[in-house]
Amino acid sequence: MSQSSEVVRIEHVTRVFGEVRAVDDLSLSLSEGEVVGFLGTNGAGKTTTIKMLLGLVRPTSGSVSVFGGDPADPATRAKMGYMPEIAYYYPYLNARELLSFYGGLCGMDRRTIRARTDELLETVGLADAAKRPLKTYSKGMLQRAGIAQALLSDPPLLVLDEPFTGLDPLARIHFRELMRSLRDRGKTIFFSSHELGETELLCDRVAIMKHGRCFYQGPVRQLAGEGERNLERLFLDVLEKGAVS
Amino acid sequence: MKTFLRQMGALVRLSFVELWRRNDVFGLLVLALALMVPLSMASPFGASGASRYLDEAALLLIWAFSLFIALGTGSRLFPPEFESRTVYPLLSKPVSRGRVLFGKYLGAVSASWSALAFFYVLYFGSSLLRGGSASSEFFQAVALHFAFVALAVSVSLLGSLLVTPSANLTLSSIALAGMFFFGRRLPEYADAISAPLAWLVRLVYAAGPHAEFFDMRQRLVHGWGAVDAGVFAAVLAYAAAYSCVCLALAAAVLKRRRL
């Protein structure tokens, strides 16, 4: 794998909060066009890792680089789209205004914002509800609004935190197809999830975290080829035994 | 530059939309009408022709409302972002924390100014109907009031990053309203009390936000005329400097804030 196709490099990153080592000596890299799943139980360090990837939190030690740059630099973040796990977006805005707001923050001009907004609202199935205030949205609708704002500036790297939460089965299928189409267009996708089935269907590789440490990184397909050792089995093995080869 | 302007525009629009869709301003307007209409129809002892008391009451209401709007808008800039977790998608965008802070501040100030302008237009209209006219002290008073609102928003914004929303509103209101009514008397009070408390009062007098500098109500009501241009400029400069200090402190706090 050449250095030039490397999108994300996380090298021996540790993050300590007081007495707690939220992330412990994590090393991880993402290549262009990869879809990487980030798994682990609650409190495993997934969200902290994502925050460091976005430049919201500084590592205590180690380094994080995205497209060769520091994620704390706004210019680097311009190449990322982030969807949070839960966000109760501004209740007085509607979906169209929400995307217009985020588009403005990305420095997009009005014409581009309008075109992308129309397209994305259609894609995520919010076109009919676009003018309703966000405070009237269900959890699933807010999640879809979140997906739309992450995709707004058409970034090469997508960082998604629990993207399947709150989506009904049909919405999940649509979302999975959307992710596949983005991957086919060369986007790099990094997402955390508790949904092993969806992760197995989408990802090229997975990383499994436990107590701040990454105990497994590897391709999903290889796992499926080892007979009974599917992703669920692998996940349980990591939780029980720790490192798995 | 274009990116900066687009980012500021987006942040300003956010505060604007929120203020006017919350209907706080319309609620205050109804309250103002409920108070002012009966007052204007009152005939004290059956004598007609008095109008300065109406000006005084209207201006006091405008000041009270402006403080309510400024502190309310300023105090809601960041806490809801953290509570609803929208701070993460916000700061994940290619915009620095400093720009977010400044853009939100501009938004809160613009929104508060728009509400203030609304009330002053109504006041000016009613004044014209009662035979008043535009004067230099009126425009000066409005300009200083706008400057005060910018200062009040900066105080409230800083408070919103340091304490809980309710504590922020309480402390900011006490600080600003207290200085508004009693600020210029603090040195006299300090002279009359004993040492440790006197120093505290002097410290408050030195460092507190001097809202009373911006209060031109008596000039308008009694026709005292405009203040000297130098004093006017000095008070505006005070507002700008104080706001800058508050914003700088807020930026430092936000930079260190654990997300």
Add this chain to the structure above:
Amino acid sequence: MTTGSSARGLAPHLAAAALGIVVAVSLALAAGRFGDAMPQVATGGDALSVAFGDAKAAISLAMVRKADSYFHGGIDMDCGDAHGHRQGQAHDHEGDHGHDDDHGHVEGDVAPARDGCDPWRWINARVRAPEVHRHLERAEAVELMPWFWAAVKADPHNADAWTTAMYVAERMLKDVDLARRIAGEARAKNPDSLEIACAAACLEYGGGHGDVQAAEALFERVRSIGKAKCGGRLGELNPHDAEEYCRALDYLSKIMADRGDSAGVQRLLDEARSTGIQTPVLDSISRRLP
């Protein structure tokens, strides 16, 4: 089915509303029945009395101070804002009812600096001062009336507010009918006030050009109120009431002197002396004796 569901959903709210109404009505009935047993309830008082209690007196005083500041062109005399006094400006002190000319005249355009370190001295000295010490012109005196009105609404027993309003109406607005209306209302709400009765009587007297007969009756009314207050022992009147009592006697002595009733004037002088206070009124009455 849907209707039934809706009704079931509303039932708790209706029950809560009904309970609230029952509680409110019960409290109202209880207050009416047992109100007199609760010492803190101001029976017979208006809404302001119930809401504010003793604070209404403070509010009333504040309203009178506000009227005073309006009279001085917006300058709050208590705050010592009256720093400027231009030389040669003629003041119309006709309107200075009870007004001491001790404004602290300071020359110059800037308020005097305080001793000690004041980092805001430069701004403070210029934002408010120099306010020209001036009094309201006659026609502008109507601007004082709302504040006196508010003062007596807050505290109907604020005699100073009533009498000053009468004065402003009579002397500054030159509206004697207005002054009479105020006097009538003041007396109705303060039937036992010597100060108000005396002021009303002075109004009727009008410097000798008014209804002297009506004024005399009112001055006699002041005498009877005063005697009733002290049970006929004039030496036990409080100093303020004694001043007003003697003032009434002064006017009565003038009326009697105009009729040539010297014996009446002497009786009034003796009566004034029996109050025990030292007042220029005694000399004034004495001068009317032959």
